[in-house]
Amino acid sequence: MTSPKNEASAEAGLIFADFAAGELKLERERRVMLDQRGITVITSSSTLVTILSGLAALTLVRPTTYRPTAIAVASFALAILFLATASLYALLANRSRFYSVVDESSILSLREDDAWGLSAGDARWLIIGLNVKTLTTVRAGNITKSRHVNRALLAQLVAIMFLAIAVLAETLRLLLS
Numbered sequence: 001m002t003s004p005k006n007e008a009s010a011e012a013g014l015i016f017a018d019f020a021a022g023e024l025k026l027e028r029e030r031r032v033m034l035d036q037r038g039i040t041v042i043t044s045s046s047t048l049v050t051i052l053s054g055l056a057a058l059t060l061v062r063p064t065t066y067r068p069t070a071i072a073v074a075s076f077a078l079a080i081l082f083l084a085t086a087s088l089y090a091l092l093a094n095r096s097r098f099y100s101v102v103d104e105s106s107i108l109s110l111r112e113d114d115a116w117g118l119s120a121g122d123a124r125w126l127i128i129g130l131n132v133k134t135l136t137t138v139r140a141g142n143i144t145k146s147r148h149v150n151r152a153l154l155a156q157l158v159a160i161m162f163l164a165i166a167v168l169a170e171t172l173r174l175l176l177s
Contacts, residue, residue, distance in 0.1 A: 017124045020131040027138040034145040038093035041152040045087040048159070052080055068166075069173055075166035082159035086152045093148035100137040106130060 068076075109115060118126065 014124065017128050017131075020128050020135060024131050024135045024138065027135060027142055030142050031138060031145065034142060034149055035094055037149045038090040038145070038152065041090035041149065041156060042087050042094070045083045045090065045152075045156055045159075049080055049083045049087075052076065052083070052163075069169050071169040072166040072173075075162040075169065079159045079162035079166065082155045082162065086155035086159065089148045089152035089155060093145045093152065100133055 115123070115126075
């Protein structure tokens, strides 16, 4: 890494340092938000699977003359499958990821006499490089998390669509019979 060559580039370093620190802060906040969304999907999907399993047990196991239509049963089964898929994607979104952060030797080197002898511009240059390394890996991890959360939400939406089809099929059958 090359340090600033003159006072003008040192001033630009102040701007770049603020930018890199701000971007890193935003990406860390985004990571927390994505983790929270993933947990929400897990919770709602798990709740819906529990409710649907209970309904299935009441409807299909209890001796009765009522039998749901094949469309309702298939839609119901697909809804459970998509809710499980949503939970899986949400779990993947919340999985711990490797982020390149400033390694211990780099942090410890800041305590060395050589580091304390750096000019303010050179010190900013060094810190910007460390922040950018962390920023790029956090951002890449957040992109992956975001994709998993989006897939989880899509799977949950498809599950709700299949539930609506099951309810509609049974409602129409009861109304038309």
